[in-house]
Amino acid sequence: MTTDILADLRWRELLHQSTDEAELAKLLAAPQSAYVGFDPTAESLHVGHMMGLMTLRRFQNAGHRAIALVGGATGMVGDPSGKSQERNLLSVDDLNANVAAIKEQMGRFLDFEGDSGARLVNNYDWMSRFSYLDFLRDIGKHFPVNVMMTKDSVKRRLEGSDAGISYTEFSYMLLQAYDFAYLFEHHDCRLQLGGSDQWGNITAGIDLVRRMHGQHLHGATWPLLTKSDGEKMGKTASGAVWLSAQKTSPYQFYQYWVNVADADAGKCLRSLTELPHEEIEALDQSRAEAPQQRQSQKRLAQWITQLVHGEPGLRAAEQATQVFFGQPIENLSDAELTEIFSDVPSQTLAKDRLGGDGLSLLDAFVEAGLVKSKGEARRRVKEGGAYVNNHKRTDFEQRLTAADLASETVMVLRSGKKKYALLRFEG
RNA sequence: GGGGGGUUAUCCGAGUGGUCAAAGGAGUCAGACUGUAAAUCUGAUGGCGCACGCCUACGCAGGUUCGAAUCCUGCACCCCCCA
Numbered sequence: 001m002t003t004d005i006l007a008d009l010r011w012r013e014l015l016h017q018s019t020d021e022a023e024l025a026k027l028l029a030a031p032q033s034a035y036v037g038f039d040p041t042a043e044s045l046h047v048g049h050m051m052g053l054m055t056l057r058r059f060q061n062a063g064h065r066a067i068a069l070v071g072g073a074t075g076m077v078g079d080p081s082g083k084s085q086e087r088n089l090l091s092v093d094d095l096n097a098n099v100a101a102i103k104e105q106m107g108r109f110l111d112f113e114g115d116s117g118a119r120l121v122n123n124y125d126w127m128s129r130f131s132y133l134d135f136l137r138d139i140g141k142h143f144p145v146n147v148m149m150t151k152d153s154v155k156r157r158l159e160g161s162d163a164g165i166s167y168t169e170f171s172y173m174l175l176q177a178y179d180f181a182y183l184f185e186h187h188d189c190r191l192q193l194g195g196s197d198q199w200g201n202i203t204a205g206i207d208l209v210r211r212m213h214g215q216h217l218h219g220a221t222w223p224l225l226t227k228s229d230g231e232k233m234g235k236t237a238s239g240a241v242w243l244s245a246q247k248t249s250p251y252q253f254y255q256y257w258v259n260v261a262d263a264d265a266g267k268c269l270r271s272l273t274e275l276p277h278e279e280i281e282a283l284d285q286s287r288a289e290a291p292q293q294r295q296s297q298k299r300l301a302q303w304i305t306q307l308v309h310g311e312p313g314l315r316a317a318e319q320a321t322q323v324f325f326g327q328p329i330e331n332l333s334d335a336e337l338t339e340i341f342s343d344v345p346s347q348t349l350a351k352d353r354l355g356g357d358g359l360s361l362l363d364a365f366v367e368a369g370l371v372k373s374k375g376e377a378r379r380r381v382k383e384g385g386a387y388v389n390n391h392k393r394t395d396f397e398q399r400l401t402a403a404d405l406a407s408e409t410v411m412v413l414r415s416g417k418k419k420y421a422l423l424r425f426e427g
Numbered sequence: 428g429g430g431g432g433g434u435u436a437u438c439c440g441a442g443u444g445g446u447c448a449a450a451g452g453a454g455u456c457a458g459a460c461u462g463u464a465a466a467u468c469u470g471a472u473g474g475c476g477c478a479c480g481c482c483u484a485c486g487c488a489g490g491u492u493c494g495a496a497u498c499c500u501g502c503a504c505c506c507c508c509c510a
Contacts, residue, residue: 259463292462325463376456379471383457416457 005062009222011277012270014055016196018220019206024191027218033119033189034059035067037176037198040075040098041090044244045105047234047256050272050304051225053109055193058274060118066110067189070099072124074175077168079153079201095124105243108308119187123179139178142211143204148173151200173204180205181212196221225271228263243308249343250309251324254317257301258294262287265296273303316340324418329389329406337410337422345369346422351409354425358399361386368413368421380415387414 006025009015018024036052038045045053056066072095090098103120110118148154151173157165180202183189192202202219209217225233234241234256241256242248248256260268265287269280283296306314320340323329329337347368353359359367362377365386371377380386381396389406402425406412411423 255463261464262462290462291464294462294464297462321463371456373474375474375477376472378477380457383471385457418463419456 005058005064008058008062009055009220013267014222014271016221016223017199019216019218023216024218024220027190028062028064031063031065032191033065033067033183033187034191034193035069035180035183035189036193037069037071037074037123037179038102039079040070040072040095040102042242043098043101044242044247045102046240046242048225048232048240049243050234051195051222052193053106054272054274055222056118057109059193060110061274065116065187066118067183067187068106068110068118068120069179069183070102070120070122071176071179072096072099072122073127074123074172074179076124077172077175079169079172079176099124101244108243108310121183121187123175123182126182127175127178135174135178139174139181139208142208143174143177147207148204151204153197153200173201176201177204177208180217181209184209184213184215184217190215191218191220193219194221195224197224222271225267228261233264233268245309245313250305250313250317251320251340252343253308254301254305254314254321257304258297258321260297260300262291262294262296265300268300269296273300275299275303323390324420326390328391329412332407334407334410337407337412341412341420341422344420344422346424348424348426350427351425352427354400354402354405358401358404361388361393361398361400362396364388364400364411364423365413365415368423370413370415370419370421385416388412390414 005028006015006021034056036056038049038052053068056068060066075090075095075098076092099122106112106118106120112118112120148170149158154165154170154173157169180189180192183192192205194202199219199221202221206217206219209215227233236256240248241253243253245253257268266280266284269275269283273280275283279299283299286293286295301317302314305317309317316339323340332340345368349359349367361381362374365371365377365380366374371380377386378396381393384392384394386393388400388404389412400411404411405425409425411425412420413423414420
């Protein structure tokens with residue numbers, strides 16, 4: 001019932017480091033449990049978590065048991081890996097709220113149903129019961145400090161003259177190592193996965209279990225997903241791209257993937273989708289021969305949006321895309337417009353402002369917040385960058401009346417190529 | 428304590444009595460081009476019923492003058508040199 005997951009991961013370039021591959025392959029010949037840790041630092045997961053989620057999903061699909069560990073305890077301490085500064089600690093209440101929200105989102109990637117379903121564990125559940133003395137005696141004694149000092153995550157902080165590292169963060173490694181030991185003891189979990197920055201923490205866990213139980217566990221990492229320009233994946237000018245529809249709408253989410261650079265598209269298709277190898281190779285070819293069609297980006301956006309936001313979310317994103325890129329806005333209802341433009345700022349005005357001579361075009365743009373002054377509005381019209389319901393308006397003395405409504409009460413204003421705002425007329 | 432320099436629009440930075448809403452650059456915005464990309468090119472860039480008009484702006488407060496970002500006085504902050 002297991003497929004050759006290692007081969008698939010290798011093909012997708014998702015194997016960065018691992019413990020002995022031959023041993024690992026032998027282990028995975030039978031169903032195993034594999035775990036990935038997630039930091040509950042926010043109330044929603046974001047694109048940066050998708051590698052871990054997808055990796056677990058691949059293991060689950062290959063017939064293994066996926067264990068998602070949320071770091072309720074470790075989140076209170078903070079992982080020094082990849083960080084140049086001591087992090088702010090979260091309160092218990094914040095953490096619990098985050099964990100609850102994150103659980104919900106993981107359901108889109110993993111099947112938690114049934115006896116063989118994925119498991120979600122929170123290390124707070126076992127760590128919080130540990131007394132400091134017990135932990136030092138039972139766990140701490142297995143950690144030679146001289147070895148800990150040589151780990152990259154610690155070394156960097158010791159060498160970095162200004163930051164330093166607190167005892168708390170220094171101890172982080174022990175907590176994560178113990179997680180692995182705990183999961184081994186209680187869930188017979190012998191494999192930990194993580195991003196390449198987690199290698200040190202993973203090996204710490206393996207070492208710990210070897211010392212405590214004389215057992216050899218396994219670990220593997222995926223390469224950190226970065227963009228060709230060196231930036232982190234999943235960041236936009238306005239912040240992270242979240243998996244929560246409240247924080248990042250399906251349309252914005254979809255657009256993020258549509259706009260992935262050509263140079264990054266292949267990598268994303270491989271690491272974040274489950275598209276078959278042949279299809280990905282065909283897209284590689286399409287990208288080389290007809291990049292302007294951007295088939296890779298469209299397929300990528302489609303696949304990922306559907307996974308994260310479901311079929312309805314994908315449909316909404318695709319419909320919004322149509323409208324946002326110039327389709328005339330007619331024959332749509334208030335409800336449809338509201339749905340499509342849910343990301344767009346809107347202002348509500350009294351309906352009678354459309355009566356009589358109507359509302360001046362310039363005032364409408366100012367009211368909608370698209371421009372800061374009438375002077376700027378005038379400029380925009382002169383430049384040919386002012387649209388009402390996706391129709392260009394060139395006469396800045398024009399006045400808008402009820403005839404200019406796109407639907408019952410909504411008017412869609414646009415400044416430039418894609419900056420939209422809605423005016424609702426009520427009363 | 429003494430001497431010198433500075434403070435200009437979103438930022439950098441010119442401007443030393445009128446022709447200064449203030450050169451130039453960056454940024455931003457728009458347009459063309461394009462693949463919802465990058466690069467490039469063009470234009471705009473204090474407000475106002477904006478074609479010649481008015482208002483607000485050159486650290487702050489006063490003053491000289493027909494007229495000040497520009498001169499004078501005081502104040503605040505910053506930098507440098509000497510003690």
